[in-house]
Amino acid sequence: xxxxxxxxxxxxxxGTSRPRLGYGADYNPEQWPREVxxxxxxxxxxxxxxxxxxxxFSWARIQPSxxxxxxxxxDDAMDLLYAHGIAVDLATATASPPPWLTTAHPExxxxxxxxxxxxxxxxxxxxxxSPVFRExxxxxxxxxxxxxxxxxxxxxxxxxxxxxCHNIYDYSDDAAAxxxxxxxxxxxxxxxxxxxxxxxxxxxRYSGWDQILPPRLTTSYPNPTQQLDFKRFSSDALxxxxxxxRDVLRRITPDVPITSNFxxxxxxxxxxxxxxxxxxxxxxxxxxxxPGPQDxxxxxxxxxxxxxxxxxxxxxxxxxxTSAVNWQPVNLAKRTGDLxxxxxxxxxxxxxxxxxxxxxxxxxxxxxxxxxxxxHAGTDSAxxxxxxxxxxxxxxxxxxxxxxxxxxxxxxxxxxDSWWTSELDSHPTSLLRYRQEALDWYTALLDLGxxxxxxxxxxxxxxxxxxxxxxxxxxxxxxxxxxxxxxxxGGHLVTTYFSGVVDENDHVWLGGYPGALRDLLxxxxxxxxxxxAGAGVALDGGLTGTLWSDGITLTDPAAEVLAxxxxxxxxxxxxxxxxxxxxxxxxxxxxxxxxxxxxxLLPRLLEPASVRSELPEAARGRVELAVRRSATDRYxxxxxxxxxxxxxxxxxxxxxxxxxxxxxxAADGRTLPPRGVTVLHAPGADTPA
Numbered sequence: 001x002x003x004x005x006x007x008x009x010x011x012x013x014x015g016t017s018r019p020r021l022g023y024g025a026d027y028n029p030e031q032w033p034r035e036v037x038x039x040x041x042x043x044x045x046x047x048x049x050x051x052x053x054x055x056x057f058s059w060a061r062i063q064p065s066x067x068x069x070x071x072x073x074x075d076d077a078m079d080l081l082y083a084h085g086i087a088v089d090l091a092t093a094t095a096s097p098p099p100w101l102t103t104a105h106p107e108x109x110x111x112x113x114x115x116x117x118x119x120x121x122x123x124x125x126x127x128x129x130s131p132v133f134r135e136x137x138x139x140x141x142x143x144x145x146x147x148x149x150x151x152x153x154x155x156x157x158x159x160x161x162x163x164x165c166h167n168i169y170d171y172s173d174d175a176a177a178x179x180x181x182x183x184x185x186x187x188x189x190x191x192x193x194x195x196x197x198x199x200x201x202x203x204x205r206y207s208g209w210d211q212i213l214p215p216r217l218t219t220s221y222p223n224p225t226q227q228l229d230f231k232r233f234s235s236d237a238l239x240x241x242x243x244x245x246r247d248v249l250r251r252i253t254p255d256v257p258i259t260s261n262f263x264x265x266x267x268x269x270x271x272x273x274x275x276x277x278x279x280x281x282x283x284x285x286x287x288x289x290x291p292g293p294q295d296x297x298x299x300x301x302x303x304x305x306x307x308x309x310x311x312x313x314x315x316x317x318x319x320x321x322t323s324a325v326n327w328q329p330v331n332l333a334k335r336t337g338d339l340x341x342x343x344x345x346x347x348x349x350x351x352x353x354x355x356x357x358x359x360x361x362x363x364x365x366x367x368x369x370x371x372x373x374x375x376h377a378g379t380d381s382a383x384x385x386x387x388x389x390x391x392x393x394x395x396x397x398x399x400x401x402x403x404x405x406x407x408x409x410x411x412x413x414x415x416x417d418s419w420w421t422s423e424l425d426s427h428p429t430s431l432l433r434y435r436q437e438a439l440d441w442y443t444a445l446l447d448l449g450x451x452x453x454x455x456x457x458x459x460x461x462x463x464x465x466x467x468x469x470x471x472x473x474x475x476x477x478x479x480x481x482x483x484x485x486x487x488x489x490g491g492h493l494v495t496t497y498f499s500g501v502v503d504e505n506d507h508v509w510l511g512g513y514p515g516a517l518r519d520l521l522x523x524x525x526x527x528x529x530x531x532x533a534g535a536g537v538a539l540d541g542g543l544t545g546t547l548w549s550d551g552i553t554l555t556d557p558a559a560e561v562l563a564x565x566x567x568x569x570x571x572x573x574x575x576x577x578x579x580x581x582x583x584x585x586x587x588x589x590x591x592x593x594x595x596x597x598x599x600x601l602l603p604r605l606l607e608p609a610s611v612r613s614e615l616p617e618a619a620r621g622r623v624e625l626a627v628r629r630s631a632t633d634r635y636x637x638x639x640x641x642x643x644x645x646x647x648x649x650x651x652x653x654x655x656x657x658x659x660x661x662x663x664x665x666a667a668d669g670r671t672l673p674p675r676g677v678t679v680l681h682a683p684g685a686d687t688p689a
Contacts, residue, residue: 021353025373026359029054037080054088056161093144094245108126131174138248141248159258193206221426228424261319262276264309265298272416284317307454314351321371326367348628349405358373360372400628402630412438412467422471429548434473440592444598465491466491473500474502490583522554523552526551527551531591537565539593543593585609623639638658647671
């Protein structure tokens with residue numbers, strides 16, 4: 001099995017095996033009387049549903065006590081779905097332990113940094129490193145795999161659910177013991193650990209492994225490298241649990257692909273999914289829009305990053321919402337067109353399946369106000385009409401299934417180590433937000449109509465004419481060499497404040513900032529100069545910087561100034577620089593400019609890289625373009641970012657799907673409606689847009 005192998009969907013209703021996009025939801029039949037199930041499958045067929053995720057939170061129903069198993073209801077559900085041509089992505093059901101298990105073994109419950117036990121009553125109340133939990137979970141996985149190995153509805157395994165969403169950081173004794181083992185494997189000796197952690201500071205030197213603890217509640221700032229390593233360990237601990245379940249499934253059902261739904265968003269940054277992706281057969285994510293000025297750009301950014309994690313291959317949108325969720329401070333319903341646009345924006349960036357939480361809106365429980373494909377109002381509702389409309393659209397997009405991401409000319413580099421480390425405590429500012437800076441650059445590129453990929457540091461960068469690496473704080477020597485080779489060979493690197501500062505152990509690169517990137521950039525900074533909240537500095541061209549500033553000295557004759565500070569302590573000094581290399585360049589932006597400011601600066605950075613918009617001028621900034629391709633075809637997704645109609649004059653191609661006014665099946669001269677999406681088909685995978 002190779003990574004990113006999408007599940008083998010059941011044959012289409014007419015008996016053919018033609019490609020198609022997956023469409024469905026989490027299905028929880030155990031919440032409803034048996035007579036509702038027949039209506040469910042009838043409505044699924046009406047809506048175009050062809051796959052559902054089943055048994056995600058079913059452990060207590062499947063195994064009501066230690067020695068009692070109840071698979072009858074699940075057998076019936078699997079059989080019913082198959083009879084109606086609906087495939088099953090079957091969960092291992094290990095996401096939340098049943099009450100009998102936590103009562104018998106309270107030692108599986110997580111512990112906070114403050115030493116408080118996290119009690120049952122919600123979900124995911126288990127320690128990733130608990131051997132007791134692991135034993136019972138794998139017993140359940142084995143039983144599930146053996147029972148359903150040959151069931152014709154089974155097309156994929158769904159390991160646990162949103163691993164780490166609520167239990168990423170556990171500070172228990174189990175975690176402490178596992179952390180020590182992880183550290184032994186990483187450093188080999190206490191001397192190696194003491195060097196990496198800089199324990200000469202504050203008399204922290206360790207003389208025995210049993211002295212090492214997770215970064216629990218302390219009197220002051222915990223050791224920063226200890227904090228960073230605990231983040232790495234915690235991600236690895238969950239990855240090891242994923243592997244343990246996966247290995248059972250591969251032993252019993254070697255031909256069934258395996259996935260687990262990742263959470264690639266701001267509030268769930270504890271899991272390094274770039275590292276996890278190779279452990280599954282295809283990448284899946286959950287995503288929920290959080291209302292704000294960049295909400296749909298964030299959706300695009302996350303979907304794009306998922307495509308990067310998946311290596312440009314198709315992936316699976318396991319969950320998103322038809323309308324409002326239940327867990328935000330104010331839960332807004334989606335506007336007309338948002339359900340389709342949100343869904344198709346994921347498809348644009350590589351999703352071969354679009355699924356929701358959940359099929360039928362719950363009548364009870366913590367998520368009863370979370371929207372679903374069948375809402376409380378029933379089928380006579382705007383939501384269900386939008387759901388069935390999307391089903392028809394996805395059916396029309398069947399030719400896209402299997403198409404990969406077409407690489408862009410530009411990329412935004414996203415690094416989990418830099419995310420984790422740049423936001424640690426006892427830093428120059430606590431206001432820095434790594435992911436927000438990366439999103440701002442992405443938004444600015446969209447505002448200019450520039451298509452860009454979001455990639456991780458292990459990506460081969462040679463194919464990109466320009467790479468933006470915002471707040472690339474952690475730069476090991478090998479990465480510094482790779483970036484230098486990239487720029488020397490003709491690539492154009494752009495990085496920002498607080499980049500290149502530390503190595504993989506969070507040790508400062510001495511000699512002046514930006515440390516490991518100092519020679520490549522041709523600049524030197526003696527001291528950080530963060531800005532107070534609400535403060536700003538003026539730059540050339542009417543730009544305003546916030547959050548950060550730097551006193552920059554040019555150290556290489558090949559370095560030039562693209563913008564100066566016009567106010568503040570560094571008035572007259574460089575604010576944005578570029579050093580020309582043998583064939584490329586390396587640029588540095590020393591302050592936060594926000595999306596509008598970056599859009600004003602970017603044309604000067606893009607010019608030497610010859611990166612230009614592929615969109616007609618009237619559509620630039622108003623329409624997002626994403627491209628998928630197969631060996632013979634290109635599919636251009638055009639997504640209206642605005643609430644106004646946008647003309648598509650000058651853009652040609654056969655309209656595969658999309659509500660465009662006028663015209664005869666070609667895009668040129670037609671109009672993309674507000675919040676609308678259209679998909680154009682253009683023969684030739686290598687033909688320029």
